[in-house]
Amino acid sequence: MREEVENFDFEKVIDEFEKITKDAENVQKETLRRILEENASAEYLKNLGLNGRTDPESFKACVPLVTYKDLEPYINRLIDDASPILTGTPITAVSLSSGTSQGNRKFIPWNDELFKTTVQIYQTSFAYRNRDFPIQDGKALSFIFSSNASQKKGGVVLGTATANVFGNPGYKSAMQSLKAPSVSPHEVIFSPDFHQSLYCHLLCGLLFREEVQSISSTFAHSIIYAFRTFEQDWEELVNDIKEGVLSSRITVPSIRTAMSKLLKPNPELANLIHKKCKGLSNWYGLFPELFPNVKYIQGIMTGAMLPYVTKLRHYAGEVPLLTSEYGSSEGWIASNVNPKVPPEFATYAVLPQIAYFEFIPLPQLDGTQVELKPVGLTDVKIGEEYEIVFTNPAGLYRYRLGDVVKVMGFHNSTPEIKFMRRSNLLLTINIDKNTENDLQLSVETASMFLAEEKIELIDYTSYIDLSKEPGHYVIFWEISGETSDQVLAECCNCLDKSFIDPGYVTSRKVQGIDALELRVVEKGTFQKILESQVARGVPVSQFKTPRCVGPTNTTMLQILLDNVVKSYVSTAYN
Ligand code: AMP
Numbered sequence: 001m002r003e004e005v006e007n008f009d010f011e012k013v014i015d016e017f018e019k020i021t022k023d024a025e026n027v028q029k030e031t032l033r034r035i036l037e038e039n040a041s042a043e044y045l046k047n048l049g050l051n052g053r054t055d056p057e058s059f060k061a062c063v064p065l066v067t068y069k070d071l072e073p074y075i076n077r078l079i080d081d082a083s084p085i086l087t088g089t090p091i092t093a094v095s096l097s098s099g100t101s102q103g104n105r106k107f108i109p110w111n112d113e114l115f116k117t118t119v120q121i122y123q124t125s126f127a128y129r130n131r132d133f134p135i136q137d138g139k140a141l142s143f144i145f146s147s148n149a150s151q152k153k154g155g156v157v158l159g160t161a162t163a164n165v166f167g168n169p170g171y172k173s174a175m176q177s178l179k180a181p182s183v184s185p186h187e188v189i190f191s192p193d194f195h196q197s198l199y200c201h202l203l204c205g206l207l208f209r210e211e212v213q214s215i216s217s218t219f220a221h222s223i224i225y226a227f228r229t230f231e232q233d234w235e236e237l238v239n240d241i242k243e244g245v246l247s248s249r250i251t252v253p254s255i256r257t258a259m260s261k262l263l264k265p266n267p268e269l270a271n272l273i274h275k276k277c278k279g280l281s282n283w284y285g286l287f288p289e290l291f292p293n294v295k296y297i298q299g300i301m302t303g304a305m306l307p308y309v310t311k312l313r314h315y316a317g318e319v320p321l322l323t324s325e326y327g328s329s330e331g332w333i334a335s336n337v338n339p340k341v342p343p344e345f346a347t348y349a350v351l352p353q354i355a356y357f358e359f360i361p362l363p364q365l366d367g368t369q370v371e372l373k374p375v376g377l378t379d380v381k382i383g384e385e386y387e388i389v390f391t392n393p394a395g396l397y398r399y400r401l402g403d404v405v406k407v408m409g410f411h412n413s414t415p416e417i418k419f420m421r422r423s424n425l426l427l428t429i430n431i432d433k434n435t436e437n438d439l440q441l442s443v444e445t446a447s448m449f450l451a452e453e454k455i456e457l458i459d460y461t462s463y464i465d466l467s468k469e470p471g472h473y474v475i476f477w478e479i480s481g482e483t484s485d486q487v488l489a490e491c492c493n494c495l496d497k498s499f500i501d502p503g504y505v506t507s508r509k510v511q512g513i514d515a516l517e518l519r520v521v522e523k524g525t526f527q528k529i530l531e532s533q534v535a536r537g538v539p540v541s542q543f544k545t546p547r548c549v550g551p552t553n554t555t556m557l558q559i560l561l562d563n564v565v566k567s568y569v570s571t572a573y574n
Helices: 004-008 012-024 026-039 042-048 057-064 070-082 112-132 160-165 170-179 195-206 221-243 253-260 265-280 287-292 303-316 434-445 448-452 484-498 502-511 525-535 552-563
Strands: 093-097 108-110 140-143 151-153 156-157 212-219 296-300 321-323 325-328 333-334 348-350 356-361 385-391 399-411 416-424 457-465 471-481 516-522 562-567
Touching: 012 112, 026 057, 026 356, 026 399, 042 471, 057 287, 057 356, 070 093, 070 156, 093 160, 093 212, 108 160, 112 325, 112 333, 140 195, 156 160, 156 356, 170 448, 170 484, 195 221, 195 253, 195 265, 212 221, 212 502, 221 296, 221 303, 221 348, 253 448, 265 287, 296 303, 296 562, 303 321, 303 416, 303 434, 303 457, 333 385, 416 434, 434 457, 434 471, 434 484, 448 484, 457 525, 457 552, 484 516, 484 562, 525 552
Parallel strands: 093 156, 140 212, 212 296, 296 321, 471 516
Antiparallel strands: 093 108, 151 156, 325 333, 333 348, 348 416, 356 385, 385 399, 399 416, 457 471, 516 562
8 A cells, every 4th residue: 555655646646637628629529438338238328228339429418417306216226126228238327416506306326437527636736736836745634524324225235325435445545645635534524423433533633643644534524513512522632631531422432442552641742732723813724833834724615615614714724725626426526726826716626537517508597498508618707607418337327416616717718617616596485586696795894894803603504484565685794702682683684785696686665575683593403414424324435515495404403493582674675
């Protein structure tokens, strides 16, 4: 394994990516040909009459654009029936996607081809990252959790995309080669209880504090969650180090055994960490204090993760924040090849060799566009927004992922895209159209009143209340401290005024939509939401706070409603 680490040639990865992206159009054709040839015997493709043709024109003429709903019956069948339904070689594993952004969990076919693309994308991002931010042989404090034990159903293993990646026999060596082996033992990553796993990740980070060169997670939320937990539990962690005895809260025997091998009484280290924590003002600059050799913080920080960047920066002080990749349980899409760009402006370069990509031009937000005419990877236009569609080697053909991206430029001939939002509307009552992005902007603007009071917005979500006519928007906020009713009433008015979509503004003026309500929830409410999702099997590593609670998500709505401590009604349009 050591040999593999030393032989890994990052310059070669960059050269290869430069070469591939200079010839993106042909690479795309070749990728499509390979996918169609390898899966020619799949029932799905056979029924569409491709008859062995693999060119993009025939492909588009024969194969329809689909959403998850269209493929669901096939996927349900392949779970019970190990025949070549969507892929030439029957699928043996299925990932349960978090579904936190859309509400419904999805079963996604998974195979070794997807693992290969995972390694490719990690290597590409790492090669560019390492060029700008070189790290020596060190370790990563990675908040990765694989708590969802895979179960077998029919002939197929049901897991999560992250569990499928972390559990792959090639994962450990891939991470070694990327100079990012986790500080935590395997038993901690594969814990059946994520609270215990998290506590031990933090403990391992402290024990190996000098070796930690990067702090990472799949989605940035996990890092924030981890260090909010640290703020609560740090004295207990320090005590474990001092005494060399693991807290009794860790009950999983395999974790206790693994951790006891690492833990020896170390009062000197305990005192040092204690002093450092006490010396910080409101935890500003916590990361470099705890981990003196940390070079960067890394994870997905765009889209739904952007609201956590302020808090990450607070913990990170001067340490740079690097957003990593763009992908989904269904498949990877793009790498960040300009890691110096801050998350707010980050773009991702599409990897033309990992899937066949198409882009549906927007606008078609209301779904009325009759004919969807996707364009190819190299035909997109700078400044335009598109819904992303891909065909991958794990049985998804012309699959509409449901994400909207904007083309910001090109890396050679492959587009550099910015994630904009999920394609579905989030908040709509009548003629109003507000996306998750509009909500984010409105929340960002209104929360400035909190910042003036040195109060943080911990998390937020929204809900359409139609219980009485006319309906209205409800925004739920969890905030870090107490502030006056006056400030919160101002926030509420500002939220209402910051939805500038003409449909909303008009409806508000003529009272077709009632006054927006801001409901402040008790501290810890969003943690309860995370826990309720984890209890239903959502992987912590892929957790995203749902930004709108649908009427069918009664559990989450109930948690929110049960924890409201204050509410305010907007007077912005009175
Ligand atoms: P999941 O399948 O649970 O891993 O979630 C995948 C979804 O997360 C994608 O469809 C996007 O909506 C979102 N996502 C993934 N990567 C990024 C990124 N780099 N920036 C913004 N959103 C992302």
